[in-house]
Amino acid sequence: MAATAPRSSPSLALMILLLIATPPPSQSFSYSEYRRLFSIAHSLMSRVANLRASRGDISGSNRARAMAEKLERGLGMGFWGYMGLAGWDYLKNYAWRDVSYSELYGAVSEANELLSWMRELSRAESDAERAVWVGRNYQNVLRVSSSMLRRLLKVFRQSGTLREVVGTVQREVVDGGLLRDCLEIGCNDLKGLIQILKDLGLQYFPSPTSSHNSDL
Structure with a gap:
């Protein structure tokens, strides 16, 4: 059963605590950036749902559409509820506990590797060129993506909203072919999503030492 958004004053208190816990304004995420994260993810999952439907994969299309509908609700009045849950x-x-920094920064490194591949793929000038690139590089992109998601599950090791989201994406990537579908429809949304999530991870889990952070 899907989690429901908090309805009473505690949710407002949690949002205030979140704002207090975030870095200074120059480094923190704005409301518009969170909205952009939801918007890009919604666009991506809607396009994946349509792609799967066009080739007759009804169950896969329904899974992607269900994810898109959840994101659409997040873009509406339920946005602050989703933020409150996360x-x-x-x-x-995580805020007051040690996290696995080795896994976190391993995931950041792999996100950078994925972004490099997305920039390379974005230079393809036709569907044929994109198909050739995907055929040549897909297994490497899948390997790094799977490794990054495994690392994130180790970072988000406690049962809750964050682990649930990562687990859902991992299942779709490993078992549902989500990554290949995303690459087939184009990489701009995927590239934007990876970039925002990488920046978000660095915001909420800053390096324990400044020297470590400066190396990223």
Whole structure:
């Protein structure tokens, strides 16, 4: 059963705590950036749903459409509810505990590798060129993506909203062919999504030492 958004004053208190816990304004994420994250993910999953439907994969299309509908609700009045759930999960499970920095920064490194591939793929000038690139590089992109998601599951090791989201994406990538579908419809949305999530991870889990952070 899907989690429901908090309805009473505690959700507002949690959002205030989240704002207090975030870095200074020059480094923190704005409301518009969170909205952009939801918007890009919604666009991507809607296009994947349509692609799967066009080739007769009805069950796969329904899974992608269900994810898109959840994201669409997040873009509406339920946005702060989603933020409250994720914020509560972060505060309860990660804000005051040690996290696996080796896994986190391993995931960041792999995200950078994926972004490099997405920039390379974006230079393809036709569907045929993109298909050739995907055929040549897909297994490497899948390997790094799978490794990054495994690392994130180790970072988000406590049961909650953040782990649930990562687990859902991992299942679709490993078992549902989500990554190949994303590459087939184009890489701009995927590239934007990876970039935002990487920046978000660095915001909420800063390096324990400044020297470590300066190396990224």
